[in-house]
Amino acid sequence: MSNMNKAVVIGAGIAGLITARMLSEYYKEVYIVERDELPTAPANRQGTPQSFHPHRVLPRGHMILERYFPGYTNDLLDHGAHPSDAEEMVLVNQFGTLVNRPLINSASSSRALLEWVLRRRVQNIHNVHFLTNTEVIGLMSSEDRQTITGIYTKKRNENKQEGMLTADMVIDTAGRSSKVIKWLNSLGHTVPDPEVLKVSLGYSTQYYKIPPQADKEWRSVISEAQPAKGISTGMLLRIEDNIAGTLLFSAGGEHYPPTKPDEFQEELKNLNASEIAKIVSNLEPLQGPRGYRTPESIRQHFEKMENWPSGLLVLGDAFCNFDPIYGQGMTVAAIEAETIANCLEEQRRNSQPYFERHVLHRMQEAIDPAWWLSSIADLRWKGVEHIDATPIKGVSFAQKYIDLFTKKAMELGTNGNSKFYLTQFLMNSLVLPPSKFFNAEILTMILNDNGSPEEKQLRAELGVQDPKLFQQRIDELIPSFDAAFDERLKDVLMSFEQQ
Ligand SMILES: Cc1cc2nc3c(=O)[nH]c(=O)nc-3n(C[C@H](O)[C@H](O)[C@H](O)COP(=O)(O)OP(=O)(O)OC[C@H]3O[C@@H](n4cnc5c(N)ncnc54)[C@H](O)[C@@H]3O)c2cc1C
Known part of the structure; x- marks a missing residue:
């Protein structure tokens, strides 16, 4: 590889943290530039509005997180997260009920605690530097615009000071609000239309305190949707500090889960699992219900650009975002970061031209099963539509x-x-x-x-x-x-x- 001195990661969300950790093995210096001021304790923040809602880590994501952050589960447990081996998981769908013990020993926590635990690990890596309260506002490029050479920044304080940071590699992990397409357009690049799943999905989440008597009989419950009958998905999951969250989900745009407490309780009763409403009636309401809606899941196809500039990659929600109900987003971000690591290893051994475009191809292959599985599930809802020149197979x-x-x-x-x-x-x-x-x-x-x-x-x-x-x-x-x-x-x- 030409010069492995400096990498810049845009955004300190989950994708940014995993990416910075991964890059710290390959680059002398890694800068992670985040527009928010990062809280010193676990807390939701403005730049990640989805943090309010429960976040599960799938087993593949857990495996990759353990690779990059060995023992992170213990850190979560030390800060009050709930050990997964301490509970039964009840799955209910139109065909019946199944009670299982979780397959892997992990910890359930809020997204804010998970992010904080990972962030503390990254903050302790000697060659990773955080620039917070700093918004990335554009990409620096070579004169022919074929190489990205760094980023332009603006401080989010009163004097809004502008600056720049040069880099050999810029990785955008700015999530759903990423501006990378706008920046590429302003450099004269035409970006292909993305693949779109018009999903019109809605979430609503309510948190409760689990009193000691309810704690003894605690079970997490997943109640699967029945789209043909308009029955929502419901989940009852536990996070840290004896707090439980219930969430409701539906897609297709005909019905969005309610955010009024009475209506929320009513909808819990109509789920496939009647157990959720029963358990919740013994819990003490804390926060919510709060909603989240999004019209589309979007998968970019940057790999189709023959003139994709060198020195730039995109991953996480900025590259492809998913219907969150299947819990794939953080795991896919981890898979993408691992894919880049594999490509960097290969490049070290045998340097090849057009590295970035090759990585984009490899990331597409790596995320294909996740996109396909969530799309075929979402397409069961009336009103959900896939828009792309190539239809989804099978x-x-x-x-x-x-x-x-x-x-x-x-x-x-x-x-x-x-x-x-x-x-x-x-x-x-x-x-x-x-x-x-x-x-x-x-x-x-x-x-x-x-x-x-x-x-x-x-x-x-x-x-x-x-x-x-x-x-x-x-x-x-x-x-x-x-x-x-x-x-x-x-x-x-x-x-x-x-x-
Ligand atoms: C309701 C909901 C529930 C979800 N539940 C799950 C779940 O159970 N399991 C799961 O795996 N995934 C879940 N997800 C998805 C998950 O949140 C994301 O896929 C995952 O966090 C990866 O996101 P990211 O790091 O790419 O982006 P984000 O987490 O959105 O982070 C982007 C970061 O970039 C920063 N930023 C943005 N623009 C700039 C800029 N110009 N300059 C500097 N910084 C910038 C933001 O402040 C933010 O910190 C859920 C999503 C939603 C919406």
Whole structure:
């Protein structure tokens, strides 16, 4: 690589923190530039309005966080987070109820505590420097505009002092409010239209104090949506300091979860899991309900730009943002940061031109399963629409396959065999490749469902009767995602298969 002296990360959200930690192994100096003044204790802040809502870390994200921040779970626990192994998790959907123990030992906390724990770790890295209260207002470039050479900044204090910071690499992790497209346009670059999922989603979250008597019987509950019947998703999750959060979610724009306390309580009663309303009636309301709405999930396709400038990368929500209900955002940011690390390693060994565009391609491959899985789930809601020149592959088949699989997994799980359900959970956690879930072996097993409506619908989508043709048909219908899973996950896969 040419010059690995200085990297600049725009934004100190979760993506920015993981990225700065990762870059500290490759660059002599890393600057993380954040427009907010960062709180000295865990607290929500203006630049991350989503922090109010519960944030789960999926197992794949947890694995990457442990790689970059070993022992971060203990830091969370030391600051009051709730140990995941101390509780049962109840999953309720249209097919039944399943009670599980969490698969990994992690800690549930607010997003503010997680961010603070990670930030403290990054603040202690000797070659990472924080510039706070500083807004990035543009990109510096070479005369031919083909190389980004740094950033322009403006202080957010009274005198609004402007400055600049040169860098060999600028990584934008400024989230959904990123201005990188505007900055690229002003340098004369045309950015391709992004892929858009018109999702019109709504969240509403309420927090409660858990009194000691309710603490003894505590269970987290996930109540899955039933979009065809307009039934919302509901979750009851715990964070630090004996605080619980309930959230309601729906998509499609026909109905948004209420933010008035009475209506919120009413909607809790209409979920698939009646248990949530029951547990909540024994808790003491604290904050909320507070809503969050967004019209679209957006996936940029910067890799399509032949003249993408060197010295610039984008990751996290600025690159691709997701429907938050599936808990993917922070995990995807971690996957992207790890992908950049892999590319930097390869570049060290064998330097190649057009490094940044290559990284953008690799990041797209890495996030493909997450985008596909959340899109096929969201497209179940009436009113949700995918807009791109290339349609999403296999939507209807995948939805029907998942329905029949879930029905089977709930049946088996209730009878003590939760491995079947685990396959689905690990795929949704971005640990198992979808090929471990969508394959002829599993298809043959689930189709044995005595002519149920779900079986008939799946057979109709499949279009072939001969089991010998099943794999070929699946390969035609479902994308392969082979490039998204690297060698490192092989050990996890092996241990899963040996269970
Ligand atoms: C309601 C909701 C619930 C969610 N729940 C989950 C969940 O359960 N699990 C999960 O994994 N993900 C969840 N997410 C997604 C998650 O919040 C993000 O995907 C994740 O935090 C990565 O975001 P980011 O770091 O890219 O951006 P952000 O977290 O938004 O951070 C961007 C940072 O950049 C700063 N910034 C912006 N512009 C500038 C500028 N010009 N100059 C300097 N600084 C700037 C901002 O102040 C901010 O600090 C949820 C999102 C929402 C909306």
